[in-house]
Amino acid sequence: MAGRGVTIADVAARAGVAASTVSYVLSGKRSISPETADRVMAAVADLGYHPHAGARSLASRRAGVVAMMLPLRDGMHLPVLMQFASGAVTEARRHDQDVLLMTADEGPAGLARVAASAIVDGLILMDVEVRDPRVEALRRLGLPSVLIGFPADAEGLTCVDLDFEAAGRVCARYLVDRGCDDIALLGASEAVYARRTGFAERVREGFLHRAGPRAEVWPCPDDPASVQRTVKELLTSKPELAGIAVHNEPAVGHVMHALADAGKRVGEDFHVVVIGPDEVAERTHPQLPSVLVPAETLAETAVRHLMRKLDGLDVPESTLIEPQLTLR
Amino acid sequence: MAGRGVTIADVAARAGVAASTVSYVLSGKRSISPETADRVMAAVADLGYHPHAGARSLASRRAGVVAMMLPLRDGMHLPVLMQFASGAVTEARRHDQDVLLMTADEGPAGLARVAASAIVDGLILMDVEVRDPRVEALRRLGLPSVLIGFPADAEGLTCVDLDFEAAGRVCARYLVDRGCDDIALLGASEAVYARRTGFAERVREGFLHRAGPRAEVWPCPDDPASVQRTVKELLTSKPELAGIAVHNEPAVGHVMHALADAGKRVGEDFHVVVIGPDEVAERTHPQLPSVLVPAETLAETAVRHLMRKLDGLDVPESTLIEPQLTLR
DNA sequence: CTTGGTCATCGAAGCGCTTCGACAGAGCTC
DNA sequence: GAGCTCTGTCGAAGCGCTTCGATGACCAAG
CATH class of the missing domain: 1.10.260.40 (lambda repressor-like DNA-binding domains)
Structure with missing residues (x-):
């Protein structure tokens, strides 16, 4: 046939x-x-x-392929990346496009390569950091692109991300609605802030904005001992504390242990909400409500925006995805 | 520039x-x-x-791209898939090839599409099942390909997979070496067998082959209650039981609970070894030794084989990757 | 000195497609 | 019924590359 x-x-x-x-x-x-x-x-x-894809691309100057550059090496949560990739491919196929997978370690040179060889029409850049050398390359190359995350200078770029400020608000509201007056946000470790300033701050602002005057924000390293100590200090300094939001994936389990040690019964006289992947919130006992990074939605939005750009339509420079609180 | x-x-x-x-x-x-x-x-x-990639592909009849079809929809363990994708891209780039990402839900039609449009030179098919409609399509299309997993009739195809029989042997040996005489393999749930017969049997054969005469294999569903019951029955029926291998990802946590309830101290008077992803074995307390699906190695091997095929060299029809036991 | 054989390079053809301009024919208008 | 404008279709050019055969330069052998 x-x-x-x-x-x-x-x-x-x-x-x-x-x-x-x-x-x-x-x-x-x-x-x-x-x-x-x-x-x-x-x-x-x-x-x-x-x-024939090659012939078509040669004649029409449109490859029908978009690249997706993922930080495959480290850091990011693998399942989330996979959901992202899956969502992007599915959405791209709806627009009759294919997806070329690249790893972030190809860096700016990789972008130059795909741009010059016209192997792709556009590009989705995942996990953009505040100071990201790829962003500069992107500007120089003029390759149509959509970024997931916000670099320091997003002027003229199309960026999509979770609305972290809203995520902070949602968590605060969850706790307040459960009658907690004294609440706290247990923040991320320094390492995270170092790489991607901005998004942690936004969570904090959202949280404080929605919470009452007795809310506090505590940064927190993520090794077991430090978490134990931080939680203990927090409980001492705020004896009335009735709920916390944890924005620090690896610390969640330790936080639960520390609370148990302190005699807090989570879900009954104490409330915890997580900002992080489902797995993290499901692995605890009891399972916790959480606001997750909506990988599929991000991917779909990114692809959709990219398609519009390729068609010469315009798209908002900045798109913030509304966070969803999952109760458990 | x-x-x-x-x-x-x-x-x-x-x-x-x-x-x-x-x-x-x-x-x-x-x-x-x-x-x-x-x-x-x-x-x-x-x-x-x-x-220009298109021009090159048109003139040389070589696209410099290989497709990778992943089961993004469900089932498979996401982190493993991601490792696989990462490994494949990295290895492909070493051969100056790019990787096009496809989802399994495109099915045989998707394969026909990429073959006819010459958008890729070859294909890696992940998570091949025993009766897989894509395999037939592949044969018909004559698209150079490498499969991860073994379909029922692998004649003429190039397949790569973990050597599950060896994995069974490795687990048995681990337990035997620790002085366990009575040991058991806690197998997978029926659902898994239904999809991919073969690989579970191979684990079992390897296990029994290496273990002593007093080894047994118990199938096991993966809901908490069933696991609890199965483990209890197992301990009753074999009071001398001193170690088990668990080849059932979702059950691992429950097994540990059941053992704790029965007063077994894992790592001391009782031994457990897991066949499954690192995460599963690391999440327990204590952490368990495990044999994992070596996603990166599989991906690299698959890509390397595919490259050889594209260069007209021959490759073994069947390649089994040696399992590695990770102690913890 | 011819002849034959390498070696390094060139020019042209052609891969399969899109796109542009051209052009019949049909349907108007006045 | 002459002059329009549309519509639907065709042919040819050209996208940027690879590859084949041809060619000149050079050198060794006869």
């Missing part, structure tokens, strides 16, 4: 038209009579014709 | 040679004098030239 090397000429011959007519039927760029179009489509189906 | 649209003609002009000469310098397919080659390479560097 779908023979090797069915060309547009074969389709044209079978339908009794010129190759250009086949092209126009397929692209819809000129009006074609319904009868001709039907015959062409029938020939396409009969022969199992698919345009 | 890397201007938009630097062509081979630009490079040729700058180096004072014909375009074909540039091509030959770059591909090494004809001998070129060192002086000329140097001049050409200098021009390439100066102009930031990268060949």
